Each structure stands twice: as structure tokens, then as C-alpha cells.
Amino acid sequence: MPKPLRLALIAHDQKKDDMVAFARAHESRLSRYEIVSTGTTGGLVQEACPSLSVRRVKSGPLGGDQQIGAMIAEGEVQAMIFFIDPLSPMPHDVDVKALTRLGSVYDIPMALNRATAEMLVEKLADEK
Ligand SMILES: O=C(CO)COP(=O)(O)O
Numbered sequence: 798m799p800k801p802l803r804l805a806l807i808a809h810d811q812k813k814d815d816m817v818a819f820a821r822a823h824e825s826r827l828s829r830y831e832i833v834s835t836g837t838t839g840g841l842v843q844e845a846c847p848s849l850s851v852r853r854v855k856s857g858p859l860g861g862d863q864q865i866g867a868m869i870a871e872g873e874v875q876a877m878i879f880f881i882d883p884l885s886p887m888p889h890d891v892d893v894k895a896l897t898r899l900g901s902v903y904d905i906p907m908a909l910n911r912a913t914a915e916m917l918v919e920k921l922a923d924e925k
Contacts, residue, residue, distance in 0.1 A: 802921070803831040805865050805877040807857065807896075808838045809887070812880035815911055817845045819878075823918050824848060830921075833874060835861035862892040866899040876906040876921065878914045 804827070808816035816838060820827060824846045832851045834842055839853035855861040868874040877900050887893060900907035906921070908914035 801829060801831050802875045803833060803868075803873060804921075805868070805874045805879070806832055806834045806838060806842055806851075807862070807865065807877070808880040809857075809882035809885070810837075811882040811885060813838060813841055816878075816880050817841050819880075819911055819914060820846050820849070826918055826922055833865060833868065835865065857892065858887070858889040860892075862889060862896040866892075866896045869896075869899045869903050869905060872903075874905065876917065878908045878917065880911065880914070881909050 806816065806820065820842045825848070827846070828848050832839075832842070832849050834851050834853055836853050836856035836859070839851045843849065843851040843853075854864040865874060865877070869877070877896075879897065879900075881893065881897075897907065897909065906917055908917045
């Protein structure tokens with residue numbers, strides 16, 4: 798049996814409500830995938846969506862973005878939904894940039910806002 802696709806779900810603080818709403822709206826669809834998340838995002842998604850199995854790495858500012866970037870480089874994450882906050886300064890801005898850069902380098906489907914994320918989940922569902 799093919800391994801399920803592993804999808805990264807990440808959201809900055811100002812976008813966490815959006816991520817929880819997105820995950821709730823698509824819970825049954827997302828339950829087909831292995832989910833990996835940064836620490837705080839993953840806790841909120843798991844609490845809101847008990848049917849998902851969410852693997853949590855460290856919080857973004859403590860290295861979580863880099864952990865997920867390494868997983869992309871190793872081929873262990875095949876798609877990413879990352880609700881970034883373009884309006885707030887971040888202490889780990891360089892990590893955010895490095896993560897989205899690796900998403901481009903390895904050419905994985907990567908949605909950085911909700912509008913694109915909606916299209917991405919539709920498309921992933923078509924392919925299954
Ligand atoms: O900072 C983040 C992404 O850059 C997200 O980290 P948390 O999910 O731990 O808040």
C-alpha cells in the first residue's frame with residue numbers, strides 16, 4: 798500500500814484562528830494524510846480536530862520551521878500549508894524564509910494563504 802502523503806500545517810499567531818477554521822472545515826479530507834505541525838499550531842489543530850493524527854515538532858521560533866524544512870529536504874513532507882502573517886515582525890523571520898525557500902527548491906505544493914490552501918486541498922483530493 799502506498800504511504801499516505803505527509804502534509805505540513807503551520808500558522809503564525811495572527812493566523813491560527815484561520816488555520817483552526819480551515820482544519821475543521823476539511824477535517825475528513827485532512828484525515829487521509831499524515832499531518833506534521835509546528836508545536837503551537839499542531840496543539841490547536843489536534844484539539845479542534847480529534848480525528849487527525851498530528852505529529853508536532855518544536856514551536857516555530859524554537860526551531861520547528863527548520864525541522865519541517867529538513868523533512869522537506871529529506872522528502873518526508875510532500876505538501877505544505879503555511880498561513881504566514883505578513884504584517885508582524887518575527888524573531889525567526891530567517892527560519893520562515895528558509896522554510897518557504899525549501900518548499901520552492903523541492904517544488905512541493907505550498908499554500909501560503911487560505912485562498913490557495915482551499916485550492917490545494919481540492920486538488921489533493923482529486924488526485925487520491
Ligand atoms: O512560528 C511558526 C511558524 O514560523 C509557527 O510556530 P507555532 O505553531 O509553534 O506557533
